[in-house]
Amino acid sequence: MLSESPTLHMLCGKIASGKSTMAAQLGATPGTVVVAEDSWLDALFADELHSLKDYVRCSSKLQSVMGPHVVALLNAGVSVVLDFPANTAAQRAWMREIIAGTEAAHQLHVFDVPDEVCLARLRARNAAGDHPFAVTEAQFHEFSSHFASPTAEEGFDLVVHGEALDQVQET
DSSP, rough: OOSSSSEEEEEEOTTTSSSHHHHHHHTTTHHEEEHHHHHHHHHGGGGGOOSSSHHHHHHHHHHHHHHHHHHHHTTTOEEEEEEEEESSSSHHHHHHHHHHHHOOOOOOOOEOHHHHHHHHHHHHHHHHHOSSSSOOOOHHHHTTTTTTOOOOGOOOOEEEOOOOOOEEEEE
């Protein structure tokens, strides 16, 4: 049964902050699908991803296809967990366009996790080998240098998560 009031869940946080873990939890809700950037990038562009510049190029291609698809899902009454990073103003502007094409509710889940915790999780994830991309610490710092927290002016309904995923503060 589909939700009468679909919701777009978006995720903002540094690499290994808990975004995909939260996406899986949210995606377990009936009438909800997860659209995971890492899975699509791995399937479509794995051989092309070697740098931040490559990521931006491939992610932009993926966004151009996924934006209208997510709008269609939401307009059909399906809630969507958009497991794409909402880590820059430009990424969030793309997500804002998706919201504008629907009457869906939205929540932007923001992960406030210290770099040391993210790096420890990243090391464990890389050692486990169960993630499509093994990110180096240098890449973590390079990507993190572009991170910008959402501002009130962006107009998102925020849910802030602390280091432990059960620490939640809605704003």
